[in-house]
Amino acid sequence: MSITIKDIAQLAGVSYSTVSKALNNSPLVKKTTKDKIIAIAKDMGYEPNFAAQRLVSKRTKLVGLIWPTIERVVLATLVTKISDEIRKTSYSMILSVDPIEASLETFRKFQVDGIILFEEESDRMVETHPIPLLSYGVSGKTASPFPIIDANHGQAMHDAIQYLYELGHRKIAYIGDISSNDPMQKAKYNGFIQAVKKYELTIDPTYLVNTEGLDWYNGYSAVKKLISYSPLPTAIVGGSYDISSGIIRGLKENQLDIPNDISIISYDNIPQMANLEIPLTAIGVPVDQLAKEIVHTMIQQIEEQDSEPNVKKLQPLLHERASCTAVKL
Incomplete structure (x- = not known):
């Protein structure tokens, strides 16, 4: 005979609804009570009837995530962290690397409860639909039909320039995907330009290097363009982890010391940067x-x-490591 939440409630001395909330990791149940209920359910061999739960709650407890690429380290790290966070809840995650339209159709078929979208194309409009949708992207001037988590790329660039300025740097380059249709890359570049103007630094066109991509080789190749001009900048702001990794290799191959010849600060904030x-x-x-x-x-x-x-x-945070130093007078 299968075990039900009524059996668990009777043994735990609580109501059916309390058991249901505890098994769904609701914050409305005290931790001690929740732990007791979960332990009893485990001892009794309780297995939830997901089909029945879906009929009652009208939910599948599934979240779909549309992942734009499997190639970039930062996005892979973020998706892993999102998966870790979802596992702490009563929800599960389905990942799709298909184009947006195909992913949305797949998620509709699976009847997911919500969709997380990484927006990387500014001219692509996602129509509203009954499934709750959340965008990780850039907030615009007009209201959005769905919530947006905005990593505040412009503020990050301001903080990077302020940090370098306080170290005495006045010749600062930007290496990133300047021509991108990705709103996040545009926000970084625009934030850099605004910050440079705020601190009354000269905007040297030779210090604005367009990588035309976001991977390691794009950053590595950009160094060749940068060092073909004189004088060299004293500092570089890299547009992403992958780009900055390539920049480091390119500078070292050209016998430029980091940070004594050129300092580097990179957008992105993942643990791999320390390694x-x-x-x-x-x-x-x-x-x-x-x-x-x-x-x-x-x-x-x-x-x-x-x-x-x-x-x-x-709010962006600055994590100081070994790639930046003060300008030697």
Whole structure:
């Protein structure tokens, strides 16, 4: 005979609803009570009837995530952290690397409760639909029909320039995907330009190097363009972890010392930055925090569907390592 939540409730001395909430990891149940209920359920060999739960709750407890690429280290790290956070809840995650339209159709068939979208194309409009949707992207001037988690790329670039300025740097280059249709790359570049103007630094066109991509080789190749001009900058802001990894290798191959000849600060804030051949000073929202905000907001949107879509602009943090130093006078 199968074990039901009524059996668990009777043994635990609590109501059916308390057992249901505890098994669904609800914050409304005290931890001691929750632990007791979970232990009893485990001892009794309880297995939830997901089909029955779906009929009652009208939910599948599934979240779909549309992943734009499997090639970049930062996105892979973020997706892993999101998966870790979702496992702490009563939800599970389905990952799709298909194009947006195909992914949305797949998720509709699976009847997921919510969809997380990484927006990397500014001209692609996602139509509203009954499934709650959350975007990891850039907030615009117009209201969005769904919540947005914004990593505040412009503020990150401002903080990077301020940090370098305080170290005495006045010749600062930007190496990133300047021509990209990706709104996040545009926000980084625009933030860099605004910060340089704020600190009254000269915008030298030769210090603005367009990688036309976001991988390691794009950063590595960009170094050849940069060092073909004179004078060299004293510092570089890299547009991403992968780009900056390539920059480090390119500079070292040209016998340029980091940070004594050129300092580097990179956008993105993931643990892997500490393990590069030159531990990389980073600016950006820590990936753990970013994942928590994405998952928390997604579940809130699912469970409180009457709530108004909002934008959460997160605060970038600076992580100092060995790739930056003060300018020697």
